[in-house]
Amino acid sequence: DIDAAKAQARAEELNIAKWYPSIQEMLAHEECDLVDVVTADHLHFEPVMECLEAGKHVISEKPLSLYIDEAEQMVAKAEEKGVHLAIDYNRRFAPGYVQARKWFDAGAIGQTYYLDMKLSQGGPASTWKGEYYLLYELETHAIDLLRWFGGEIVAVCAQMAKPRQHEAREGEDACYTSMAISFRYETEVVATLLASWDSDFIHPIEHLEICGSDGEIVVNNVLSRATLMKRDNQVVEEYRPSIFRAEQLAFDGTFALRMAALVDDLLTDRPPAPTGRDGLQALRITEAIVESWKEKREITVKLD
Incomplete structure (x- = not known):
């Protein structure tokens, strides 16, 4: 300090x-x-x-x-x-997403068709730091997850609202606290994201659905559970974190899981995903979302 x-x-x-x-x-x-x-x-x-x-x-x-x-x-x-x-995109290391990734990598849902995500929680006006703070502070996690499961995003289109603009501090711009964003990928895949600070922490704050040719993966509330649903016979496999693993049932525990994975990556000389390049690409997508809202049109995302 x-x-x-x-x-x-x-x-x-x-x-x-x-x-x-x-x-x-x-x-x-x-x-x-x-x-x-x-x-x-x-x-x-x-x-x-x-x-x-x-x-x-x-x-x-x-x-x-x-x-x-x-x-x-x-x-x-x-x-x-x-x-x-x-x-530190620590959500990748939350137990529900870890299990979802295992199913995904095993090809459990076949070819990906679409992704639908919601990340919505309380955001008091005292925490606002600019019009687009929600995107940079919270929704960057959602953007990372949508890339992690869906691949490279090539275009975005955004709608935004300020339903709580009366709460802005004097002399400061009100924050866009609710957003609906659509994404187009390199492949024939699309995604949507509902992003908001206008709910609270009692309502389920996070939901990701990945739909494929053979089934769907659904992750609810980061920690609580992940569900695999198959199309042909509707067999459902559900994962719930163990009640005997306290670090799996508290969101703060994801930071420890993330750091443990990082140290293991470094000791075994593996690139420590998510990387700085993942952070760079998430930022490019974030900037494209802002530009889309300002210009009221779809914006192409720069790729390396």
Whole structure:
């Protein structure tokens, strides 16, 4: 922390042996292999670049950046230095999505036809940080999941609304708190996303349905369950996390699962998915969604 007193107090509170007032000092005194950058969204670029330049593996909080040019520089720097840049899309490691991916990779639903997702939860006005904050703060997770299961997204079209604009703080733009977004993929696949901060945490906040030629996979509420339904004989297979695995029943546990997977990837020299390039592509899609709403038309997404 740049506030040395605050850094020291926090370190003592959490029983952390060492603390530093700057990235530079930490890199000069620590033989670290991996750095986790959890600064505010608009402050990822400098610490990520400094750590990559020093030859350290890095995991960044999402979004990778608020600006595409910064994200492109981060990805390029990691490749230049021969180190790994990962991003904390922790929902990929939630038990329901892990099981869904196993079914998907096993070909349980055949050829993918469409994806339908909802990610909607409470978003008090006190947390708003700009008109499109919902997209960058929360829905970047949904975008990542839609890419993970559906492949590359090539075009988007968006509708947005501000039903709670009266709650905006004086002098600040109200946030678009409800969005309906359609996606078109490289293949003959389409997807929809209902994104909102206008519900609450009591209502089921998250739902993903993947429909294929042989059946469907449905994930409800991240942690609660995943269901596989077959077309021909309607055999249903349902997965529920064990009640004896506390880390599987609390959303915070997905961060530990994500970090464990990252460390295992690094120790076995596997690219630590999701990568910085995944973060870059999610940001390109996010920017295209904003452009679509502003221009009231479908927008093509840049691909590498």
